[in-house]
Amino acid sequence: MKKKIIVKNLTKKFGDKVVLDNISFEVYENEVFVLMGGSGSGKSTTIKHIIGLLKPTSGQIIIDGVDITKLKKSELMEFRKKMGYLFQEGALFDSLKVWENVGFYYLENTKMPKKEIYLLAQKKLALVGLKGIEELYPSQLSGGMKKRVALARAIATDPQIVLYDEPSSGLDPVTTAVIDELILSLKRRLGVTSIVVTHDLQSAFYIADRIAMIHKGRIHAIGTPEEIKNNPDPVVQQFINRKPVGPITEDFIKNLENLDEIESKEHI
Numbered sequence: 001m002k003k004k005i006i007v008k009n010l011t012k013k014f015g016d017k018v019v020l021d022n023i024s025f026e027v028y029e030n031e032v033f034v035l036m037g038g039s040g041s042g043k044s045t046t047i048k049h050i051i052g053l054l055k056p057t058s059g060q061i062i063i064d065g066v067d068i069t070k071l072k073k074s075e076l077m078e079f080r081k082k083m084g085y086l087f088q089e090g091a092l093f094d095s096l097k098v099w100e101n102v103g104f105y106y107l108e109n110t111k112m113p114k115k116e117i118y119l120l121a122q123k124k125l126a127l128v129g130l131k132g133i134e135e136l137y138p139s140q141l142s143g144g145m146k147k148r149v150a151l152a153r154a155i156a157t158d159p160q161i162v163l164y165d166e167p168s169s170g171l172d173p174v175t176t177a178v179i180d181e182l183i184l185s186l187k188r189r190l191g192v193t194s195i196v197v198t199h200d201l202q203s204a205f206y207i208a209d210r211i212a213m214i215h216k217g218r219i220h221a222i223g224t225p226e227e228i229k230n231n232p233d234p235v236v237q238q239f240i241n242r243k244p245v246g247p248i249t250e251d252f253i254k255n256l257e258n259l260d261e262i263e264s265k266e267h268i
Helices: 043-050 073-082 098-102 104-109 115-129 143-156 173-190 201-207 227-228 233-241 247-266
Strands: 005-013 019-027 032-036 060-065 083-086 161-165 192-196 208-217 218-223
Touching: 005 043, 005 192, 019 032, 019 043, 019 192, 019 218, 019 233, 032 043, 032 173, 032 201, 043 060, 043 161, 043 192, 073 083, 083 143, 098 104, 104 115, 115 143, 115 173, 143 173, 143 218, 173 192, 173 218, 192 201, 201 208, 201 227, 208 227, 208 233, 218 233, 227 233, 233 247
Parallel strands: 032 192, 032 208, 083 161, 161 192
Antiparallel strands: 005 019, 005 060, 208 218
């Protein structure tokens, strides 16, 4: 299989805090690759590096043979046309109609006639199962519809790669299932390569070709859903089995023990 994305020895520090600690992985063409882990584990930071929103402290991000960490700002902007990005909260513009949100790139960066942009927006909305809402505003949509509009915007430029930051966050189980099917549909119909950031176990195991388990900025395991389920790493097993006690929560447990000790001293 052709390697679409290579993340090599990626490290990111904010001051003295290490957010990503020398992580490496590869994503293959037309693959759904899931980055799974708890809140604050480094998942979203990773994909922000892949699209170039953040610069690494060290390491490489190679996409189609190009190390994007070495690109100039203008070169990176051009290169980003290959990629679509679904923000965690959708990030729609409240003052713009749905079709204007979907066609935002073309409205802002091209001289394409508005009629053509409108028709393009209709087509992309149809791909995510939405019709007849072009003239509505985001405030008139449900949470699930907003996510689908944001996804239509993410694929408006026909990207080869789509990055999803918590696509099911805040959604009910049925709407989450719809988003999962859309991710798989884009893979089948458009040949899109996807990286999905999520802590939703059911979604991860359903949509993923492979999963990387990340914790405290380090990758603990990479494999198929079945390989991840059978991986003996304590971090992996605590996360997928939803155990309250283990390496993921050791800091939390220590804080509780310290609090108990302080409270007991206060009552002496």
